[in-house]
Amino acid sequence: TAEVMSHVTAHFGKALEECREESGLTADVMEEFKHFWSEDFEVVHRELGCAIICMSNKFSLLQDDTRIHHVNMNDYVKSFPNGEILSQKMVELIHNCEKQYDDITDECSRVVKVAACFKVDAKKEGIAPEVTMIEAVMEKY
C-alpha cells in the first residue's frame, strides 16, 4: 500500500546525502528523495540512477549485476510496519521493469529507466505515496 511505501521511501531516502558526491546528483535536480514520488518530478537524470545504485548498496538490495536482490529487497520491505503486504508486489513490479530495460549497458542509465517505470506502475497499482505521507513518517527514521 501507499502507506507502507511512504515508510520505505522515508527510510531509503536517508541514504541520499551519503551518495550525493559519488553520484553527482545535485540538490538542484533532486533536493530530497521524497520528491521522487512528486507529480512534477521527472525521473530522467542519469545521476539519479547512480544515486539509487549507491543508496541500494547501503542496504544490500542489489546483486552484482545491479539488478534487484529479490530476497534482500523482500526482507527490507518486510521490516517496515505491514511490510509483508507490499514486499512481493514491489519485487514483482521492479523485476518486471528490469526486464523491459535489460539491453541498456550503462548501469546508471538503466537503473533510472527502471525507477521511472516503477514509479508509473506503482501509481497504476495505487501503491505510490503522496509526498505529504512521506513527510509524516520521516521523523521516525
Ligand code: BOM
Ligand atoms: O535494476 C534496478 C534495481 C533498482 C530499482 C530501484 C527502483 C526504485 C527506486 C526508486 C524508488 C524508491 C522508493 C522506495 C525504496 C525502494 C527500495
